[in-house]
Amino acid sequence: MIGLSLAVKLASAGIEVVVLEQAARAGTGISARNSGVIHAGIYYPEGSLKSRLCAKGNALLYAFCREYAVPFRRIGKWVVATRSEETPALRAIEAHAKKAGVTSLSFHDGAAVRAAEPAVQAVAGLWSPTTGILDVAAYISALEARFSDLGGVLVSHTAVTAVGQAGAGDLWVEAGGMRLGATIVVNAAGLGAQAVARATEGLASRFIPELHLSKGSYFSYRGRSPFRHLIYPVPEPGGLGVHATIDLAGDLRFGPDVEAVSEPDYRVDQSKSEIFAEQILRYYPGLDRQRLSPDFAGVRPRLAPSNDLSDFAVSGPTAHGVDGLYNLFGCDSPGLTSSLALAEWLASAMILPK
Template identity: 40%
Template sequence: MADVRLVVVGAGVIGLAVAREAAMRGIETIVLEAGTNIGSETSSRNSEVIHGGIYYAAGSLKALHCLAGRKRLYRYAEERNIPFSRCGKLIVANSEGEDSVLRGLLDRSIKNGLTGDDALRYLNAREVNRLEPNVHAVSALLSPSTGIIDSHSLMLAMQADAEAAGADLVLRSRVDQLVPGAPHTLSGNNDGDEWQLTADNVVVSAGLHSTHLMQGNDWLRPLAPQVRMVKGNYFALSGKSPFRHLVYPVPVEKGLGIHATLDLSGSTRFGPDTEDVVDIDYRVDERRQAVFESSIRRYWPDLPADRLLPAYAGIRPKVQLAGAEADFLIQGPDELATAGLAFLHGIESPGLTASLSLASSVCDRLSLT
């Protein structure tokens, strides 16, 4: 007999969402987190944007869970009084070539189900200027369903819901080994004390470390995907914000471009850029400031000199499957040929937006009822 029905490895926004969903279904749940706090890596080092579901390939996990998750996330934020703002977003073009990219995004958004009140609106230069006088663009797409949220308050609410439903969160508990079986066996270290635990079900939602437990097991190792790490720096704007909406350039190969986002106090930050890295290093690369200024001035030409201040950096995991765009990867019982086991890989943007939907899907795939 197992010690517990479910162990969730990782207490980022996805791990907490899974624990919340499972506990509220009546499943005995323990969350193991190696760090000293919840959500201290990918989940708290992003733009805190609630995404509309514009960029992702139709039928992809990103598209499906972003749209379903966004609706649930707005409802959840209202129910739990989590600070958020449905401020909207402009994706701006500064050339005919970029305008054609916008039109492609508009077509993709329709295929992804962004219709009715959520539908994107195409704007000409005059309409852009009316909405955002400081933005230079030949055209833009307005996304009314995009917003921002206090990610830390969101994770605290998820933790509170999970614990109220009986889940336990154990911090400073690094999982070093997972041996699949009936039940599964996990072992690790908690502040120097070795421990071992058995569970009927295990969900590994470890972000940048998603393949660690697969690499340590001879049977799981061949199933481990290639996950690369992409670092992004953020710079904050000193002084009053020039924008009322989020402002994004057209997307680039490795990301969404250096965009302007607002926080709930009205301050503006810019980022992220993209850099493939091997080691985890959260120091902001201040040498990137000139690149940021050049990129920002394409849509905000009047950016004053010396107004950008180093803010923070994040690292996001990416899974690139052959012949496909980067997407979430969920390896569940079918893919792993093992009951009660799931690994989540490449949960980058729009993971925050998709969190509640992903959690329901994972619990369903493990038949946690």
């Protein structure tokens, strides 16, 4: 999705763009296994790319959804403190978000949270009105259609196996048994970005950050959702906490959790349901454990074991010295929300001024 967003941006600037995709279709990687939440941009470290691009991406994504008829809902989210000891953390999130330019948050007492969400147990809550949900598959289809309208070409079933320098500032890409020439190569291969970078001739290994895979599992909740908005606990180390997300069909799921893995693994361990239940019960005492069932899992391409320390990383020629080459690493959450802002920034600040 991030590669496609950038491809649309570059094609709309009149550049001839080819997207090489190893899978049968675009958007079947990380982009197919996430919460589908349009984040407001309230948690990320000050000055980080995530902080800068999420808030901007939020507005761009809503505008794109409206323009290209991608289904979405600005459903809003509550971040809730379930014990008074957590209230300072909520206040800290509010202050942090304001500094990052997200001024739409409001702090409420437990009674106000209960009035909005009677099933939620909370002593206080932060209301984020700009958080929403979208149909991710429809977003990817809309990007593909836009790219095609702009004359872009997407070649599926074509894995990039090597990249190298052809001289005079040109590059070559080996993919699907072909060797293609290019003046700009952007490696936006998600979980495969480090592998593509390692297969790039002339790129020193110190410019390839270590990949930390972080699995997130979800449990679905059968029946009618007890919530009208997204419900998040106060964040935990490494993730946003097991939260409640409603999709556009009105179905509720809980997750994702945070689990370090050595290989992508998309099975959901049924035995986790007890741990999920414990965490959910803190803010939803009416939980019926029988209605929880394993749903799906996604894998985050982090650059550090902890969420707080893992930012998006973009490295271009001024950093690594390979003319025309841009590598994108660590595009985990909020990569969906930030996708259009990341593409805009990358194109206008790094690639097009060349």
